[in-house]
Amino acid sequence: xxxxxxxxxxxxxxxxxxxxxxxxxxxxxxxxxxxxxxxxxxxxxxxxxxxxxxxxxxxxxxxxxxxxxxxxxxxxxxxxxxxxxxxxxxxxxxxxxxxxxxxxxxxxxxxxxxxxxxxxxxxxxxxxxxxxxxxxxxxxxxxxxxxxxxxxxxxxxxxxxxxxxxxxxxxxxxxxxxxxxxxxxxxxxxxxxxxxxxxxxxxxxxxxxxxxxxxxxxxxxxxxxx
Amino acid sequence: xxxxxxxxxxxxxxxxxxxxxxxxxxxxxxxxxxxxxxxxxxxxxxxxxxxxxxxxxxxxxxxxxxxxxxxxxxxxxxxxxxxxxxxxxxxxxxxxxxxxxxxxxxxxxxxxxxxxxx
Numbered sequence: 001x002x003x004x005x006x007x008x009x010x011x012x013x014x015x016x017x018x019x020x021x022x023x024x025x026x027x028x029x030x031x032x033x034x035x036x037x038x039x040x041x042x043x044x045x046x047x048x049x050x051x052x053x054x055x056x057x058x059x060x061x062x063x064x065x066x067x068x069x070x071x072x073x074x075x076x077x078x079x080x081x082x083x084x085x086x087x088x089x090x091x092x093x094x095x096x097x098x099x100x101x102x103x104x105x106x107x108x109x110x111x112x113x114x115x116x117x118x119x120x121x122x123x124x125x126x127x128x129x130x131x132x133x134x135x136x137x138x139x140x141x142x143x144x145x146x147x148x149x150x151x152x153x154x155x156x157x158x159x160x161x162x163x164x165x166x167x168x169x170x171x172x173x174x175x176x177x178x179x180x181x182x183x184x185x186x187x188x189x190x191x192x193x194x195x196x197x198x199x200x201x202x203x204x205x206x207x208x209x210x211x212x213x214x215x216x217x218x219x220x221x222x223x224x225x226x
Numbered sequence: 227x228x229x230x231x232x233x234x235x236x237x238x239x240x241x242x243x244x245x246x247x248x249x250x251x252x253x254x255x256x257x258x259x260x261x262x263x264x265x266x267x268x269x270x271x272x273x274x275x276x277x278x279x280x281x282x283x284x285x286x287x288x289x290x291x292x293x294x295x296x297x298x299x300x301x302x303x304x305x306x307x308x309x310x311x312x313x314x315x316x317x318x319x320x321x322x323x324x325x326x327x328x329x330x331x332x333x334x335x336x337x338x339x340x341x342x343x344x
Contacts (some may be wrong), residue, residue, distance in 0.1 A: 002337055
């Protein structure tokens with residue numbers, strides 16, 4: 001018996017990236033813009049979608065809803081009369097804490113790609129793993145709520161660096177919190193100087209117009225290029 | 227916690243290149259910006275490798291420091307905390323020179339070519 005060193009030099013996540021590229025090709029063929037929507041649990045992703053998806057003139061939207069368990073979020077969004085497809089990452093408890101390209105790929109047959117302009121993929125609530133796995137998206141957006149603390153960009157730089165937009169939610173709570181919004185914005189700027197920021201309250205509706213405009217703009221960006 | 231998913235990705239990459247041979251060592255290059263905890267990665271790798279050709283294989287991790295370069299002013303520096311603005315010109319047009327790697331560099335496999343089984 002002897003041992004041999006075999007040279008590999010391969011990104012460990014190459015397999016995921018290959019499937020992400022296949023997803024990308026399907027989205028391109030159908031002319032669909034895809035947003036990978038991420039945050040910690042409870043930051044307000046579903047509420048922010050409820051606030052805008054039913055009212056985006058000229059943009060046909062669908063949602064791919066990722067959860068470890070259940071379809072509570074999908075049921076909330078279905079009342080907006082947009083197509084919602086559920087992915088559960090948990091076949092029998094102990095499911096994955098993120099969506100990867102293959103999970104998205106296996107759900108695509110149920111998504112009406114030819115009838116929509118924008119697909120929002122609501123990822124599993126988690127500030128670490130979803131940042132690692134590309135799914136073939138055009139843009140990555142995260143929600144950071146002001147109840148989470150100003151230091152989060154410094155603690156989860158992988159996630160904050162992955163996103164082109166950070167939606168800062170729950171600002172209606174600011175009077176009740178010892179939260180320094182300027183400090184959060186400064187920390188985002190340190191970690192990802194290019195990131196856009198929108199400050200909103202999904203509860204009061206403050207800033208929601210800017211969030212809707214951003215989504216509409218990205219959905220029509222592709223149409224403008226075509 | 228992402229170490230579990232990352233362990234599976236490492237395992238699959240190693241098995242693909244093992245070509246049916248038993249693997250004794252898997253060597254990785256891991257950039258500091260990947261937020262990987264080496265001990266946690268080892269712990270999960272040992273578990274996901276069970277009952278595969280990588281069972282019992284040692285995971286070697288070379289950690290690469292986070293080194294940034296400012297495109298406009300050409301400054302280069304390493305960071306200990308995640309601050310991505312250039313300390314020289316204050317600009318944000320910064321590229322990661324090293325620190326984003328998550329690469330299976332090589333594997334060591336056992337060749338039993340000249341030995342009769344048993």
